[in-house]
Amino acid sequence: xxxxxxxxxxxxxxxxxxxxxxxxxxxxxxxxxxxxxxxxxxxxxxxxxxxxxxxxxxxxxxxxxxxxxxxxxxxxxxxxxxxxxxxxxxxxxxxxxxxxxxxxxxxxxxxxxxxxxxxxxxxxxxxxxxxxxxxxxxxxxxxxxxxxxxxxxxxxxxxxxxxxxxxxxxxxxxxxxxxxxxxxxxxxxxx
Amino acid sequence: xxxxxxxxxxxxxxxxxxxxxxxxxxxxxxxxxxxxxxxxxxxxxxxxxxxxxxxxxxxxxxxxxxxxxxxxxxxxxxxxxxxxxxxxxxxxxxxxxxxxxxxxxxxxxxxxxxxxxxxxxxxxxxxxxxxxxxxxxxxxxxxxxxxxxxxxxxxxxxxxxxxxxxxxxxxxxxxxxxxxxxxxxxxxxxxxxxxxxxxxxxxxxxxxxxxxxxxxxxxxxxxxxxxxxxxxxxxxxxxxxxxxxxxxxxxxxxxxxxxxxxxxxxxxxxxxxxxxxxxxxxxxxxxxxxxxxxxxxxxxxxxxxxxxxxxxxxxxxxxxxxxxxxxxxxxxxxxxxxxxxxxxxxxxxxxxxxxxxxxxxxxxxxxxxxxxxxx
Numbered sequence: 001x002x003x004x005x006x007x008x009x010x011x012x013x014x015x016x017x018x019x020x021x022x023x024x025x026x027x028x029x030x031x032x033x034x035x036x037x038x039x040x041x042x043x044x045x046x047x048x049x050x051x052x053x054x055x056x057x058x059x060x061x062x063x064x065x066x067x068x069x070x071x072x073x074x075x076x077x078x079x080x081x082x083x084x085x086x087x088x089x090x091x092x093x094x095x096x097x098x099x100x101x102x103x104x105x106x107x108x109x110x111x112x113x114x115x116x117x118x119x120x121x122x123x124x125x126x127x128x129x130x131x132x133x134x135x136x137x138x139x140x141x142x143x144x145x146x147x148x149x150x151x152x153x154x155x156x157x158x159x160x161x162x163x164x165x166x167x168x169x170x171x172x173x174x175x176x177x178x179x180x181x182x183x184x185x186x187x188x189x190x191x
Numbered sequence: 192x193x194x195x196x197x198x199x200x201x202x203x204x205x206x207x208x209x210x211x212x213x214x215x216x217x218x219x220x221x222x223x224x225x226x227x228x229x230x231x232x233x234x235x236x237x238x239x240x241x242x243x244x245x246x247x248x249x250x251x252x253x254x255x256x257x258x259x260x261x262x263x264x265x266x267x268x269x270x271x272x273x274x275x276x277x278x279x280x281x282x283x284x285x286x287x288x289x290x291x292x293x294x295x296x297x298x299x300x301x302x303x304x305x306x307x308x309x310x311x312x313x314x315x316x317x318x319x320x321x322x323x324x325x326x327x328x329x330x331x332x333x334x335x336x337x338x339x340x341x342x343x344x345x346x347x348x349x350x351x352x353x354x355x356x357x358x359x360x361x362x363x364x365x366x367x368x369x370x371x372x373x374x375x376x377x378x379x380x381x382x383x384x385x386x387x388x389x390x391x392x393x394x395x396x397x398x399x400x401x402x403x404x405x406x407x408x409x410x411x412x413x414x415x416x417x418x419x420x421x422x423x424x425x426x427x428x429x430x431x432x433x434x435x436x437x438x439x440x441x442x443x444x445x446x447x448x449x450x451x452x453x454x455x456x457x458x459x460x461x462x463x464x465x466x467x468x469x470x471x472x473x474x475x476x477x478x479x480x481x482x483x484x485x486x487x488x489x490x491x492x493x494x495x496x497x498x499x500x501x502x503x504x505x506x507x508x509x510x511x512x513x514x515x516x517x518x519x520x521x522x523x524x525x526x527x528x529x530x531x532x533x534x535x536x537x538x539x540x541x542x543x544x545x546x547x548x549x550x551x552x553x554x555x556x557x558x559x560x561x562x563x564x565x566x
Binding site for chain 2 (some may be wrong): 016017018019021022025044045048049052053056
């Protein structure tokens with residue numbers, strides 16, 4: 001079983017509409033931007049409604065895992081990441097990364113999104129280290145390796161790329177925009 | 192102001208009587224687009240309940256002051272929440288008891304007419320889904336045709352008018368709703384009839400319904416005459432009841448005709464459909480009152496709530512019966528078909544007895560309109 005590392009878990013099991021969403025909204029209000037919420041529900045109506053609510057409020061709906069009667073929804077609170085300027089100088093676009101993959105170049109794809117984002121949808125072979133945990137996992141990466149950093153829109157990966165460069169990594173590339181526009185192969189649960 | 196409950200039955204009466212009603216549907220937009228409560232003089236506003244959690248102020252100016260307001264959701268809970276918020280804002284509000292779940296299951300029995308020898312024929316209008324089923328009664332006995340899975344409604348109705356259900360028929364293997372025929376037959380000891388050509392894969396015992404079968408109800412002369420009429424399915428069978436009523440199943444509707452594609456064989460069956468509609472039905476009396484297994488749009492309801500029209504009138508007015516060119520007919524029923532009914536494959540398998548979904552799953556499978564016709 002994947003560890004989704006949700007920041008907050010809402011238990012709405014046994015509750016019927018509208019309570020799963022009422023509780024989800026309340027929990028979401030208390031989260032910080034970019035954090036991940038797990039909602040446990042048994043109401044089948046929550047399948048369509050939580051996603052529709054997330055879409056209408058701008059939060060990211062990551063996916064659902066069905067375990068028997070229990071529906072586990074994963075959401076990420078909206079953040080203003082799209083407005084940041086990108087500072088890391090070495091950038092490629094999605095297509096260039098796809099070409100590198102097709103050419104079997106020796107690269108590491110480092111996915112710095114949250115564990116739950118990664119779990120539902122990621123590039124096959126990508127390494128998952130959420131940006132908040134990057135510093136403590138630096139020793140797992142080789143300084144001379146070619147590292148292509150991806151996130152959803154290119155901003156978290158920009159911050160991660162800067163962090164890697166500061167720490168002596170020589171060949172770090174930010175992939176822009178990243179998974180939000182990725183049309184190449186992906187894998188994940190439910191796929 | 193107050194919040195009151197409105198039942199599916201009360202809403203049905205408003206549809207029959209063409210009353211005005213303002214429906215605030217608080218389900219999500221795709222559910223509303225797919226399927227809603229239809230009434231000739233109903234107006235709608237669709238705002239998902241989850242957009243009203245912070246308050247209803249934003250929609251107050253969209254709600255008319257001079258109409259009765261009904262809040263509708265999937266199962267009732269959210270409509271109560273929204274109704275209470277609107278009530279606190281000063282409005283008089285009703286919510287639909289049981290939500291769309293109950294709406295989909297509600298059956299309104301309507302008497303279609305009398306039979307020659309003292310019997311009666313009733314149409315059960317499943318108003319939310321457009322399914323029509325029938326009870327023919329005579330001299331203490333009853334036959335049911337195309338019964339839905341709400342089996343208690345028929346059994347209680349039969350008890351209330353003092354008749355015993357002796358025969359249960361399905362005109363064909365249904366793809367849009369789960370048949371209650373087999374269960375009713377088991378509970379009442381009645382015989383369950385199915386056309387054998389539709390029943391090749393069924394897992395239970397049944398009485399084979401063949402062209403020319405005559406079944407007598409009661410001790411009088413009221414008979415149900417089976418008429419093989421393939422096209423929607425290969426086994427589709429119509430009934431002529433008491434030489435007066437033509438129960439056309441999913442072959443001929445009031446404003447449309449049956450689609451031949453729900454068992455995956457549109458190309459094979461289009462010829463049968465043409466043969467049935469343009470030859471077999473042409474040989475029948477134009478005075479027969481057509482009683483179909485579905486209606487598609489609310490305009491097909493008569494003033495008394497029945498869905499019925501003389502065969503002769505349909506020969507003039509129904510577009511599907513007036514396409515002289517066979518190629519054009521073939522195109523109509525095989526191309527540009529409406530979306531297929533929700534879960535139609537699983538519904539067919541359930542009606543064959545191959546799978547046994549629980550009640551919640553059955554409800555889920557039947558969500559939405561019936562979509563059995565082409566126009």
